[in-house]
Amino acid sequence: MFVVTYLVPAxxxxxxxxxxxxxxxxxxxxxxxxxxxxxxxxxxxxxVLADLFWFHRTLDRLDxxxxxxxxxxxxxxxxxxxxxxxxxxxxxLERVRELGQ
Numbered sequence: 001m002f003v004v005t006y007l008v009p010a011x012x013x014x015x016x017x018x019x020x021x022x023x024x025x026x027x028x029x030x031x032x033x034x035x036x037x038x039x040x041x042x043x044x045x046x047x048v049l050a051d052l053f054w055f056h057r058t059l060d061r062l063d064x065x066x067x068x069x070x071x072x073x074x075x076x077x078x079x080x081x082x083x084x085x086x087x088x089x090x091x092x093l094e095r096v097r098e099l100g101q
Contacts, residue, residue, distance in 0.1 A: 001078070005085040014085070025054040 001018045004011060011017060028050040031041035044050060050057035063070040 001081045001085050005081070005088055009088070018085070021054065025056060027053050028056045 001021070003021070004014045004017050028041070028045045031038045031045060034041055045060075046057070048057065050060075
């Protein structure tokens with residue numbers, strides 16, 4: 001969400017791209033739902049390659065116990081970034097409304 005909002009602000013369909021970014025971040029966890037061949041994705045989950053998916057391995061290492069406090073802080077950060085992104089997304093619409101009056 002942060003990348004789409006601030007680094008590439010003129011991209012079309014920013015919310016869809018943000019959702020795809022979330023899906024991209026969860027790709028290393030596919031071994032939890034893979035019906036077959038789960039060993040290969042599980043091995044990739046622990047490798048440096050997992051950091052290609054929005055620093056998945058690094059974030060897993062920062063919170064190895066999956067604590068609820070860290071999850072709550074990261075969820076609050078997600079809400080804050082989403083709020084800022086939404087606010088920024090509606091500002092051009094407000095400017096267009098002002099010009100139309």
